[in-house]
Amino acid sequence: MSMNEIIVIALAGVAGTALGALFFAGLWWTLRRGLASSRPALWFFTSLLLRLSLTLAGFYWVAGDDWRRLLACLLGFLLARLLVTRLTRPAPMPAGRCAEEASHAP
Template identity: 60%
Template sequence: MIMNEMLTLLLALVAGVLLGVMFFGGLWWTVRKGLASKRPAAWFLGSMLLRIGLTVAGFYFVGGGHWQRLLLCLLGFAMARFLVTRFTRVDEKPTALEGEAGHAA
């Protein structure tokens, strides 16, 4: 019985990570596509509705009325935010003007 609960909680954590990767990865993808689009508002609005809808539905089904599952799902979601942010980071070198602007402060 205890192992079954532990497995359920572990699966809630994994589901949270997957929901987070979908949400934040989708946001990253939307920004890249939306900025290059002729209709960025449609991209951003459509993406927001889809990402929020899927995420809320995922949390609802994973939680299943148990606050422990919901909490671990949220923890996994936050972990995914860190992971997606880390893997999608763009390391740009500052231009000469940006370097000089730092000296003005």
């Protein structure tokens, strides 16, 4: 494998990370907007179509006809999933609070 091929595969991984970041950040944004909306189904359905269309078109364009670029793109996408999941995780409860205090039940 030549140096040019390695660079192209690495760029495919970066592109996959960008696609994943857009996909999962868009999902997070949709959840925040959709849950506050009076028509959440419209938000979720439209967002799903848009996110899937952009992601699949991006994968198709990045991969071209090379399975190694497709694999690098997919690995980048999965890396973005891990990063976005970690960044959007809710803050942990303070250590001093016990389960009884956190409960809403009487």
